Amino acid sequence: RTQKGSMKPVKKKKTEEPELEPLCCCEYIDRNGEKNHVAACLCDCQDLDEGCDRWITCKSLQPETCERIMDTISDRLRIPWLRGAKKVNISIIPPLVLLPVFLHVASWHFLLGVVVLTSLPVLALWYYYLTHRRKEQTLFFLSLGLFSLGYMYYVFLQEVVPRGRVGPVQLAVLTCGLFLILLALYRAKKNPGYLNPASSDRSLSSSQLELLNRKGQEKTKGFPGTDTSGSLNNRTAKDDPKGSSRMPAGSPTKAKEDWCAKCQLVRPARAWHCRICGICVRRMDHHCVWINGCVGESNHQAFILALFIFLLTSVYGITLTLDTICRDRSVFTALFYCPGVYANYSSALSFTCVWYSVIITAGMAYIFLIQLINISYNVTEREVQQALRQKTGRRLLCGLIVDTGLLG
Numbered sequence: 001r002t003q004k005g006s007m008k009p010v011k012k013k014k015t016e017e018p019e020l021e022p023l024c025c026c027e028y029i030d031r032n033g034e035k036n037h038v039a040a041c042l043c044d045c046q047d048l049d050e051g052c053d054r055w056i057t058c059k060s061l062q063p064e065t066c067e068r069i070m071d072t073i074s075d076r077l078r079i080p081w082l083r084g085a086k087k088v089n090i091s092i093i094p095p096l097v098l099l100p101v102f103l104h105v106a107s108w109h110f111l112l113g114v115v116v117l118t119s120l121p122v123l124a125l126w127y128y129y130l131t132h133r134r135k136e137q138t139l140f141f142l143s144l145g146l147f148s149l150g151y152m153y154y155v156f157l158q159e160v161v162p163r164g165r166v167g168p169v170q171l172a173v174l175t176c177g178l179f180l181i182l183l184a185l186y187r188a189k190k191n192p193g194y195l196n197p198a199s200s201d202r203s204l205s206s207s208q209l210e211l212l213n214r215k216g217q218e219k220t221k222g223f224p225g226t227d228t229s230g231s232l233n234n235r236t237a238k239d240d241p242k243g244s245s246r247m248p249a250g251s252p253t254k255a256k257e258d259w260c261a262k263c264q265l266v267r268p269a270r271a272w273h274c275r276i277c278g279i280c281v282r283r284m285d286h287h288c289v290w291i292n293g294c295v296g297e298s299n300h301q302a303f304i305l306a307l308f309i310f311l312l313t314s315v316y317g318i319t320l321t322l323d324t325i326c327r328d329r330s331v332f333t334a335l336f337y338c339p340g341v342y343a344n345y346s347s348a349l350s351f352t353c354v355w356y357s358v359i360i361t362a363g364m365a366y367i368f369l370i371q372l373i374n375i376s377y378n379v380t381e382r383e384v385q386q387a388l389r390q391k392t393g394r395r396l397l398c399g400l401i402v403d404t405g406l407l408g
Contacts, residue, residue: 023084031075038085041076048072095144099151103356107348117355121363128289135275141289146185148360152353153178156317159350165324174320177313184306185291192296193282195265272382285374286381304375307368314361321354 023029026038047068054060070090078085106116124144131138156174160166258266260273263280267273272284274294281296288295288303295303319331325347326334335358342348374381 025080025082026085028078028085028087031071036076038078038080041078045069045072089139091138091140092143094140095147099144099147103151103352104349107342107345107352110342113352113355117352117359120356121359131289137276137292138289139292142292145290148356149178149181152317152357155350155353156321159346160321160324163324165327166320170320174313174317177309177316180309181306181313184302184309187302188291188295188299188306189293190302191298192284192294192300193298194296195263195267195271195280195282270380270383283380284382285371286385304368304371307364307371310364311361311368314357314364318354318357318361321350325350 023035028036028038030036047065051065051069074090075087077088077090079088102116102120106113124141127138127140131140153174161171260267260280262273262278265280267280268282270283271280273280274284274287276287277294281294283297283300285295285300287293291303293299322329322331322334322338325341326338329338335354338351340347341351370381374384
């Protein structure tokens, strides 16, 4: 628009948006985009009120209501922090509270110890399958593992070392093993080998990308202009030592396997898309809940090293504890027969922690053994599970070894 009698356009005044006030240490922006306060964590929660009413009246609660309640709790569970309250992951809290309570209860009596130590793995497996089925990330197992290390070390210092049977050198060796475990876990938590879409090979044409991204299409036509010596067939001996067992790179089926529609990139050999992390990983082995991340090409060695150091340190700590509370007995005998161990609460707690450590160590030893077998057969855990699902592999040695049929 122009003013009357003038050729210059009239400039519109820009409306200045009001600046948001800085948050105090107890304020935060909730999931609805509104400013909220930590003190109002129990206010205005209709789902929680409805759930309490139905629980009091002995009525069933819908699963969707439970999920909304958990989402509200996880959003409002915050701690005061500079420039706004920080959100706390609710999956971290249960191990910090329940583990000491369960271990102390288990140390009251032998039968209580059997019940508690049997129920702990069952509850952990139930929670694992629940989160794995929903494809959700959780810090529960990472929190459980780290807190178990710290709490076992605390009980060792408080209940075992004062008895005088553990020398400074033995304590230093155990402490050094604990720090090495944490260092290896830190290295294993780093980048497992994520594929960067910007650096991936995008040699396919736009028509081919559109064809690969269509869902529900069973048959595809040949790709014009695709050379079998191109990027899809460009495999190094390190990535695929047995390339003869794979399909030709120029085939449509092979192209569909190598193309990730979610990450929009062409995957190299043995790479895979993790549905939990939401990204492709080079030579992906599996998604490990204990580190809350994937085990791939870049962190596989650190993961194996962390398992190996943990097994050595745990066995050494168990040996020192049993040698202290059950004297003049071998380790294996003291583990199953230690008379008078429940006469003293200190020795009962130490013995309960020993059995808890044995259960965790047995589980980690199984994971370590499976990893060594897979490495010796040059297969990944993902390839093993895929072969079992497609019924192209067969189990050997009571299921410890799976012949995928891809190698050899």
